[in-house]
Amino acid sequence: MDALKRDALSRIERTLEAAVARAAAPPAPPRLAAALHHAVFPGGARVRPQLCLAVAAACGNDAPGLSAAAAASIELLHCASLVHDDLPCFDDASIRRGQPSVHAEYGEPLAVLVGDGLIVLAFETLALAGMERPDRLGPLVGLLGRAAGAPTGLVAGQAWESEPYAVLEDYQRAKTGALFVAATMAGATAAGADPLPWHRLGDRLGEAYQVADDLRDAVADTEELGKPVGRDAALARPSAVAEHGVDGAVERLYRFLDDAVDSIPACPGAGMLKDLVLLQAKRLVPKSLASTAA
């Protein structure tokens, strides 16, 4: 398990490095090149690409170059959304992953462009690897597009913050769930398997992850989180903690994780995937709640 995880993480980093190196190669403007690198490295936990590769492995992973590209593309879309979410007109966050956010370090114009560039790079990365299996490229681009754009992806999720009223679950499903769903479904698609049975796993993990994020924002400290805390309340954003309280949110987190484990389709890699989800579950609970919520 640990060796498998190390191998997956190393494939993800190598694929991301190759992708960013293409975008940052000459004649790219030097400050843009540096800012692109800053947005992707060092990474966070790389949760979504790991999930994508784990599902691809469970489905036989007969095109490893394509599954690695799909995993990296999902992470690039995630990084793009973080860079734009941190902009002054949204969260105005100056810290991300324990270092200055892109706009804090390189200014707002380059932060807008880095986000744009990473979205484009995600699709280019997929297209390059897709030459190997052209029949799988269209469905993969479609899955990633649905997760990133409107009406149901990251763009739509973030845009709910500009509406006078948003339903919490619609908002969170678009803002967080969509990319988890893309991770599981793209993992299956890249391996030539039917993606539909993998929808629910991504959806439930996305819900769990979003609730965990809300909990950490409410109860963790800045050092643990690597970014400012208390932003949801300060910005009056919809949040599972605001809607259900800390105890209610913890209960939802565990329910979503149970659902996720139960949803894993029967396949050779099902046991390994269950282990991965349960391992993730431990990481999701904020340290300050771990003793009370176990």
Place this chain on the structure above:
Amino acid sequence: MDALKRDALSRIERTLEAAVARAAAPPAPPRLAAALHHAVFPGGARVRPQLCLAVAAACGNDAPGLSAAAAASIELLHCASLVHDDLPCFDDASIRRGQPSVHAEYGEPLAVLVGDGLIVLAFETLALAGMERPDRLGPLVGLLGRAAGAPTGLVAGQAWESEPYAVLEDYQRAKTGALFVAATMAGATAAGADPLPWHRLGDRLGEAYQVADDLRDAVADTEELGKPVGRDAALARPSAVAEHGVDGAVERLYRFLDDAVDSIPACPGAGMLKDLVLLQAKRLVPKSLASTAA
């Protein structure tokens, strides 16, 4: 010729309308949906998608759904770049195509998200039509990605404005030329033809168009342009007028157009394409120069 142009324009509008309708469909946040529509309609001259369709027609256009999607995708990327370029941190332009810019009408957060959403929509639109000809999808996504991103596309071009020093031709080639090159090469690719012989036509037309834009910014009035004038000088941006003067810029414009016409590869539709380029040429010269520069 006029009937052909009307037919092309109508296919472009229908394909754009279908694409935006998908992104703006429920459950899209209603203000995002309205802002997406505002960014694409009513359009400008739709120069790039017309060029794409004209090249596809010259190459036999054996997959009209795919060439229409490629043309629309190029226009969506163009619209995305306009929305982001108009943001306060770049041009801070409150007027575009004679109406309020997206951020002026819907606020900065939605303008950032509309740009992101249109980039994603461009690739989704291509993927959907690409199901018909999977072997052409990878090359098309690659061409559009190269034109939109870094190191040589729109993102790189705009990022040169954040560097202390930029070479005028590198800047303009990335900021304007790249999407014209994508238009000609994608038109050929969508029709199953070799795209390489079409590179030069796109490149020369892109150069001509950028010089014409610089000239209009320097000599036209706001009413003719539909957006504020004098921005290049006010923002100390690299510009053909700043570098070569008005007369030098006009001379370059005509040289690029001559080169463009000369570069058209021998093919059944070559004559029609030449007519289209010459017709465009007339539109490119600012009214206030048309009498002196003829």
